[in-house]
Amino acid sequence: xxxxxxxxxxxxxxxxxxxxxxxxxxxxxxxxxxxxxxxxxxxxxxxxxxxxxxxxxxxxxxxxxxxxxxxxxxxxxxxxxxxxxxxxxxxxxxxxxxxxxxxxxxxxxxxxxxxxxxxxxxxxxxxxxxxxxxxxxxxxxxxxxxxxxxxxxxxxxxxxxxxxxxxxxxxxxxxxxxxxxxxxxxxxxxxxxxxxxxxxxxxxxxxxxxxxxxxxxxxxxxxxxxxxxxxxxxxxxxxxxxxxxxxxxxxxxxxxxxxxxxxxxxxxxxxxxxxxxxxxxxxxxxxxxxxxxxxxxxxxxxxxxxxxxxxxxx
Amino acid sequence: xxxxxxxxxxxxxxxxxxxxxxxxxxxxxxxxxxxxxxxxxxxxxxxxxxxxxxxxxxxxxxxxxxxxxxxxxxxxxxxxxxxxxxxxxxxxxxxxxxxxxxxxxxxxxxxxxxxxxxxxxxxxxxxxxxxxxxxxxxxxxxxxxxxxxxxxxxxxxxxxxxxxxxxxxxxxxxxxxxxxxxxxxxxxxxxxxxxxxxxxxxxxxxxxxxxxxxxxxxxxxxxxxxxxxxxxxxxxxxxxxxxxxxxxxxxxxxxxxxxxxxxxxxxxxxxxxxxxxxxxxxxxxxxxxxxxxxxxxxxxxxxxxxxxxxxxxxxxxxxxxxxxxxxxxxxxxxxxxxxxxxxxxxxxxxxxxxxxxxxxxxxxxxxxxxxxxxxxxxxxxxxxxxxxxxxxxxxxxxxxxxxxxxxxxxxxxxxxxxxxxxxxxxxxxxxxxxxxxxxxxxxxxxxxxxxxxxxxxxxxxxxxxxxxxxxxxxxxxxxxxxxxxx
Numbered sequence: 051x052x053x054x055x056x057x058x059x060x061x062x063x064x065x066x067x068x069x070x071x072x073x074x075x076x077x078x079x080x081x082x083x084x085x086x087x088x089x090x091x092x093x094x095x096x097x098x099x100x101x102x103x104x105x106x107x108x109x110x111x112x113x114x115x116x117x118x119x120x121x122x123x124x125x126x127x128x129x130x131x132x133x134x135x136x137x138x139x140x141x142x143x144x145x146x147x148x149x150x151x152x153x154x155x156x157x158x159x160x161x162x163x164x165x166x167x168x169x170x171x172x173x174x175x176x177x178x179x180x181x182x183x184x185x186x187x188x189x190x191x192x193x194x195x196x197x198x199x200x201x202x203x204x205x206x207x208x209x210x211x212x213x214x215x216x217x218x219x220x221x222x223x224x225x226x227x228x229x230x231x232x233x234x235x236x237x238x239x240x241x242x243x244x245x246x247x248x249x250x251x252x253x254x255x256x257x258x259x260x261x262x263x264x265x266x267x268x269x270x271x272x273x274x275x276x277x278x279x280x281x282x283x284x285x286x287x288x289x290x291x292x293x294x295x296x297x298x299x300x301x302x303x304x305x306x307x308x309x310x311x312x313x314x315x316x317x318x319x320x321x322x323x324x325x326x327x328x329x330x331x332x333x334x335x336x337x338x339x340x341x342x343x344x345x346x347x348x349x350x351x352x353x354x355x356x357x358x359x360x361x362x363x364x
Numbered sequence: 365x366x367x368x369x370x371x372x373x374x375x376x377x378x379x380x381x382x383x384x385x386x387x388x389x390x391x392x393x394x395x396x397x398x399x400x401x402x403x404x405x406x407x408x409x410x411x412x413x414x415x416x417x418x419x420x421x422x423x424x425x426x427x428x429x430x431x432x433x434x435x436x437x438x439x440x441x442x443x444x445x446x447x448x449x450x451x452x453x454x455x456x457x458x459x460x461x462x463x464x465x466x467x468x469x470x471x472x473x474x475x476x477x478x479x480x481x482x483x484x485x486x487x488x489x490x491x492x493x494x495x496x497x498x499x500x501x502x503x504x505x506x507x508x509x510x511x512x513x514x515x516x517x518x519x520x521x522x523x524x525x526x527x528x529x530x531x532x533x534x535x536x537x538x539x540x541x542x543x544x545x546x547x548x549x550x551x552x553x554x555x556x557x558x559x560x561x562x563x564x565x566x567x568x569x570x571x572x573x574x575x576x577x578x579x580x581x582x583x584x585x586x587x588x589x590x591x592x593x594x595x596x597x598x599x600x601x602x603x604x605x606x607x608x609x610x611x612x613x614x615x616x617x618x619x620x621x622x623x624x625x626x627x628x629x630x631x632x633x634x635x636x637x638x639x640x641x642x643x644x645x646x647x648x649x650x651x652x653x654x655x656x657x658x659x660x661x662x663x664x665x666x667x668x669x670x671x672x673x674x675x676x677x678x679x680x681x682x683x684x685x686x687x688x689x690x691x692x693x694x695x696x697x698x699x700x701x702x703x704x705x706x707x708x709x710x711x712x713x714x715x716x717x718x719x720x721x722x723x724x725x726x727x728x729x730x731x732x733x734x735x736x737x738x739x740x741x742x743x744x745x746x747x748x749x750x751x752x753x754x755x756x757x758x759x760x761x762x763x764x765x766x767x768x769x770x771x772x773x774x775x776x777x778x779x780x781x782x783x784x785x786x787x788x789x790x791x792x793x794x795x796x797x798x799x800x801x802x803x804x805x806x807x808x809x810x811x812x813x814x815x816x817x818x819x820x821x822x823x824x825x826x827x828x829x830x831x832x833x834x835x836x837x838x839x840x841x842x843x844x845x846x847x848x849x850x
Contacts, residue, residue: 054617146597149610359637
């Protein structure tokens, strides 16, 4: 398999997963809106930081308002991280690997991209936001389902899945990170304490994780248990450890995977050894940043091993 | 006279299917009888079926559009085939073979001793100011002495029935995949026709192309690794690149998939490491294939490719620099090349041409612009031409100025009355002008497509057949007289 084809398949899956999770990220914040008392609104600026978009945001000349941030994250074609841009990139990748994926998958990606282009403002209006983001999420889920249902499970499939799980791990960590940000503009307000657990419930719901959380954890929502679930669960498919395990299984199907597997093993150790009980709202950000750095190293290892290997011609 | 053809009038043009008296030409009889038996609605149904099949099979070509970027368009195919008798084709076949043999001798000579210049048959100055001449190729000896492995020569027929060679495309000629797909579609929508006539098959082309390329391998002992190098998805012929790669069972690669090692060999980057490449069927223009030698800003090429080629470690088809004979001024010398290198009489004539570089010819051209077609020597795709009879005064003045400024860059030809062939237009059959592009393969032996790609100008009276400018296409039949012909 050509390195370029492998890389494009990997990125195709990453971009689709990123589009889905960006939609989920916006939903967390939007759900908070509904649960908070009158007069208190969540800040939207942290979302931009969480997706590493501060610089692009400043360049866009927008203000850090709800309208500005949702517009930027959903339909801004000049923001490479927006949902529409992710879907464009996914479409470009799919187009170059049309021979390697089932025809229906290509058509689906193409359709979803056209839908996003036709609804650039879909995430801005409150009345349409939920439905629009759900359409994106379901579109991405359909993509994943079609691949699992119709594609040969050879090398190409392994690269797709690797991309999907690494991106999902990364984005889940970012979504968890939403909670570590001073989301509430009026932090000083005493009356907000009771809402803390509600905010964690929003995080769960935006990851479609609330029901699964109840089934697995069998306890009411609190920070430590939610973190335990979203970071270390081995059965919930959006939990970090689950994703890293899944990526590991896929990478072990690739030719000469040892170098990459070593990096994965390090990330897993990092996950397992963490003392989640001791993580506070203040230290959560640093913990998540370290995990994301680990995931980036896995990506670098894939690039070095498969996508852009050092050339030795002996 | 079939109803569908009622009022069909090609005027003074030669018609490919019908003679002046309305009877079918050799080979076309059973097709014409069959068309006559169809009612007009049936023909429209078949055309719709063909259009649908083209969409379903994903046969597209890419047009670059200012606002929308590049768009994939369905390939335009007219369902009424164009017919050539096997007898006429065999004559054309011999002429093409002779022509390409001479062209390859010429290119090899130009990049070595230039005997043809020394012997006074060809002006050496036309090489040095030829924008397709590559000084970097001087002295290189590609395998088998062949430079143009795939040549697409455009043929046209004038009112008296003479077939002329209009131009030779020796750089990266395209269209052959459409020839193959046209046949598949017509077989699908007109299966009964194939029972009535002996239509020679065309499907062999991908295997012939593979054999042509494989014969160039620098490691003849091993099964050769042949790849197709494409500029990528935005190229207008991307569909053809994927098609040929699939049919030959080769990897379709882009420049970044290849790398030249310290050993001056070319390698394919795969997830399992590097794999040596023997032959590259490159569909990227010369100037873009190697940023080390040609355009530095090229993202489409492979750094070091020319080094590897010169060292004989990889074969490139077509060889860089082969386009030197693509120049239309050089074209005017092809009949002389045939005489000079092969000592033979040219079997296929050139369209008579005036070289604007000659003062006398230039004076004639400038006086007769309204009757002539003036062509830049270096364009393809039908761009930048002046069609005298269809031009305005202002256009002619502008062209005259251009010709005076750079006479070397223009040739002129009489406006040929291109032949016509019955074509479905709306719900009627009308005459439309056509040309023919056969593809000639050369390496250890010469092989030619059976027929080729027929392009048709869909607008009434238009002579522009290029698909980028609204042209359509037809399935091209070479019909054997063995049976089925009345």
